[in-house]
Amino acid sequence: MTSPVFIFDFDSTLVRIETLEALADIALSDAPDAAAKKAEIAALTDQAMTGQVDFGTALRRRLDLLALNRSHVEALTDRILDEASASIRRNVDFFERHAERVYILSGGFREVIAPLAARLGIAADHVLANDLIYDAEGRVTGVDDANPLSRENGKPEVIKALNLTGPVVMVGDGWTDAEVKLAGAASRFYAFTEVVSRPKVIEVADATAASLDEVLFAEGVAGRWSYPRNRIRMLLLENIHPAAVERLEEAGYSVETMKGALDEDDLIEAIKGVHVLGIRSKTNVSARVLEQADRLLAVAAFCIGTNQIDLEAAAEHGVAVFNAPYSNTRSVVELAIGLTIVLMRDVADKSAAMHQGQWNKSATGSRELRGKTLGIVGYGAIGSQLSVLAEGLGMRVIFHDLSERLALGNARRMRSLDALLAEADVVSLHVDGRKDNADVIGAAQFAKMKPGVLFLNLSRGHVVDVDALAEALKSGRIAGAAVDVFPEEPRTNADPFASPLQGLKNVILSPHIGGSTEEAQEAIAEFAAERLLGYLNRGDTTFCVNLPNVQLAEVSRAHRLLHIHRNQPGVLAELNRALSSAGLNILGQHLKTDERTGYVITDVDRDYDPEVLKVLRDLPGTVRFRMLH
Numbered sequence: 001m002t003s004p005v006f007i008f009d010f011d012s013t014l015v016r017i018e019t020l021e022a023l024a025d026i027a028l029s030d031a032p033d034a035a036a037k038k039a040e041i042a043a044l045t046d047q048a049m050t051g052q053v054d055f056g057t058a059l060r061r062r063l064d065l066l067a068l069n070r071s072h073v074e075a076l077t078d079r080i081l082d083e084a085s086a087s088i089r090r091n092v093d094f095f096e097r098h099a100e101r102v103y104i105l106s107g108g109f110r111e112v113i114a115p116l117a118a119r120l121g122i123a124a125d126h127v128l129a130n131d132l133i134y135d136a137e138g139r140v141t142g143v144d145d146a147n148p149l150s151r152e153n154g155k156p157e158v159i160k161a162l163n164l165t166g167p168v169v170m171v172g173d174g175w176t177d178a179e180v181k182l183a184g185a186a187s188r189f190y191a192f193t194e195v196v197s198r199p200k201v202i203e204v205a206d207a208t209a210a211s212l213d214e215v216l217f218a219e220g221v222a223g224r225w226s227y228p229r230n231r232i233r234m235l236l237l238e239n240i241h242p243a244a245v246e247r248l249e250e251a252g253y254s255v256e257t258m259k260g261a262l263d264e265d266d267l268i269e270a271i272k273g274v275h276v277l278g279i280r281s282k283t284n285v286s287a288r289v290l291e292q293a294d295r296l297l298a299v300a301a302f303c304i305g306t307n308q309i310d311l312e313a314a315a316e317h318g319v320a321v322f323n324a325p326y327s328n329t330r331s332v333v334e335l336a337i338g339l340t341i342v343l344m345r346d347v348a349d350k351s352a353a354m355h356q357g358q359w360n361k362s363a364t365g366s367r368e369l370r371g372k373t374l375g376i377v378g379y380g381a382i383g384s385q386l387s388v389l390a391e392g393l394g395m396r397v398i399f400h401d402l403s404e405r406l407a408l409g410n411a412r413r414m415r416s417l418d419a420l421l422a423e424a425d426v427v428s429l430h431v432d433g434r435k436d437n438a439d440v441i442g443a444a445q446f447a448k449m450k451p452g453v454l455f456l457n458l459s460r461g462h463v464v465d466v467d468a469l470a471e472a473l474k475s476g477r478i479a480g481a482a483v484d485v486f487p488e489e490p491r492t493n494a495d496p497f498a499s500p501l502q503g504l505k506n507v508i509l510s511p512h513i514g515g516s517t518e519e520a521q522e523a524i525a526e527f528a529a530e531r532l533l534g535y536l537n538r539g540d541t542t543f544c545v546n547l548p549n550v551q552l553a554e555v556s557r558a559h560r561l562l563h564i565h566r567n568q569p570g571v572l573a574e575l576n577r578a579l580s581s582a583g584l585n586i587l588g589q590h591l592k593t594d595e596r597t598g599y600v601i602t603d604v605d606r607d608y609d610p611e612v613l614k615v616l617r618d619l620p621g622t623v624r625f626r627m628l629h
């Protein structure tokens with residue numbers, strides 16, 4: 001089959017701007033009547049692009065309004081590469097590979113288009129555009145009237161004159177692009193809507209393309225197993241920072257967001273057709289949810305904790321789970337320090353009293369941090385940072401951890417939890433949320449703490465028996481507590497909150513905000529979005545918490561086969577036998593296993609019989625098979 005000739009419009013298609021509007025911003029930057037002129041130019045662009053004013057008239061009227069000179073045009077030319085539309089930037093490889101069958105056809109100006117054409121590997125004689133005419137002082141006096149592109153219906157005329165052979169595919173956002181198809185100069189016309197969507201153009205188009213990926217997919221250019229990114233649906237719950245949405249959309253994926261968490265039944269409904277789920281700590285991704293998730297490839301916890309996800313069930317379904325293990329740790333540590341000081345000075349109750357009109361200036365029971373012993377339970381990413389900051393404030397630090405951890409500074413490791421509880425003036429919990437950690441601190445542990453101790457939990461709610469904590473506070477054994485996490489937490493800000501700790505003296509309750517700072521949320525969004533992109537685009541499982549971790553480079557001039565299987569004997573041998581009997585040329589292969597799962601990544605030459613893919617999908621032990629190119 002002859003590969004089609006692709007003809008691309010420039011403005012609002014290859015680039016996300018309209019050239020004349022961008023030139024107006026530059027040329028009219030100091031003009032007193034700039035706003036009115038720009039509005040007139042934008043209206044003329046729109047009228048020309050929807051076919052209400054003929055193109056030649058609109059072009060000349062806009063140039064008259066602008067009073068352009070060479071420096072204005074050069075200023076735009078200099079930055080035009082930065083204006084390339086997102087899906088064009090993603091597919092530079094397509095242009096480079098097919099340059100001899102790609103044309104740029106534009107009512108815009110050749111010199112503005114030239115740098116992007118060069119970047120995409122498109123030869124100068126494949127750039128069909130208007131030529132600006134300058135006077136001796138470098139002022140633009142108009143365009144070359146002999147060029148058909150300066151007139152109404154110029155685009156079809158220029159295409160017909162090329163006498164192209166084989167199918168001709170026109171891609172553009174405007175009416176002048178639709179005219180190419182309507183005049184019979186193109187076999188197929190895609191209304192390109194990534195930058196702007198014009199209903200009148202869509203109406204006459206053969207198909208709508210929200211990105212270049214859609215066009216390539218429909219035309220079978222990138223291989224018939226490719227999948228346009230905008231068809232990959234991502235659902236982000238729990239008010240995830242917009243930086244994630246921005247990054248994922250920029251990469252071409254379709255992202256939907258919701259402010260709160262969903263309960264199991266609502267999540268089961270919402271997850272249908274979703275390829276990627278983003279959550280924080282309040283959405284439970286249970287085995288039942290995973291069972292019903294018909295398209296799910298990955299879950300990202302935009303936080304540290306992953307105890308809300310059934311990691312084993314996810315692995316059994318070949319669903320990769322990622323989190324952001326470090327991005328909010330500093331925020332938690334700062335809050336723990338702040339809360340400790342506030343508890344030591346009883347500031348929260350004193351402040352509440354003052355709001356009621358009571359002045360209680362007293363030093364009784366107020367203490368400095370300096371010289372006190374902080375007992376950290378769980379010396380991981382957060383506990384160990386807290387250790388360093390607390391020592392910096394003059395505290396003595398002791399810690400207890402189930403695993404062997406390097407003691408930082410002068411911190412002392414305690415052999416048992418009991419030994420730590422017996423010595424600490426402040427006990428701060430930073431253990432992970434594994435199920436076994438339920439009620440790690442209960443009545444027996446409170447009884448072992450020093451009388452007058454302060455207690456903090458910023459880890460997970462189920463780790464502490466809250467009724468026992470309430471009793472220990474009421475009895476005065478514990479002088480104060482700060483609790484950020486609870487066994488039952490409201491799913492949204494609109495849901496009610498209840499706890500036996502409410503109303504108790506010197507108790508600070510916070511709504512699970514240890515990691516809720518702008519810095520942390522933005523950093524998490526960026527980190528987790530990158531992990532998702534790495535997995536979707538490259539198969540990279542670095543930081544994946546339930547599949548073997550493999551760090552991978554971009555797929556380059558190869559097809560990448562990703563095979564997740566149960567870790568049972570013989571799968572790799574079977575897989576390689578299938579590849580070799582299909583005559584595939586293997587360019588590279590990685591295998592990583594954990595006790596449950598095997599993950600094989602195989603890069604192969606592009607030429608092979610697609611039937612082999614069916615064999616790989618059906619290999620015994622296969623959990624999931626995916627292909628990238």
Ligand SMILES: NC(=O)c1ccc[n+]([C@@H]2O[C@H](COP(=O)([O-])OP(=O)(O)OC[C@H]3O[C@@H](n4cnc5c(N)ncnc54)[C@H](O)[C@@H]3O)[C@@H](O)[C@H]2O)c1
Nearest residue numbers: 304305378380381382401402430431432433458459514515
């Ligand atoms: N409040 C918040 O907003 C917030 C923010 C971030 C993290 N967190 C929570 O904070 C906790 C700590 O996070 P992290 O990133 O430091 O985790 P981490 O996994 O780096 O460290 C946890 C440490 O606790 C140890 N541990 C586990 N169970 C233990 C036990 N029973 N006794 C002693 N040690 C035990 C582990 O060996 C590990 O070293 C997690 O539960 C996390 O979900 C809360």
Ligand SMILES: O=C(O)CC[C@@H](O)C(=O)O
Nearest residue numbers: 280281282303304305515
């Ligand atoms: O943002 C959240 O919902 C959870 C924050 C924190 O508990 C975490 O696990 O990182």
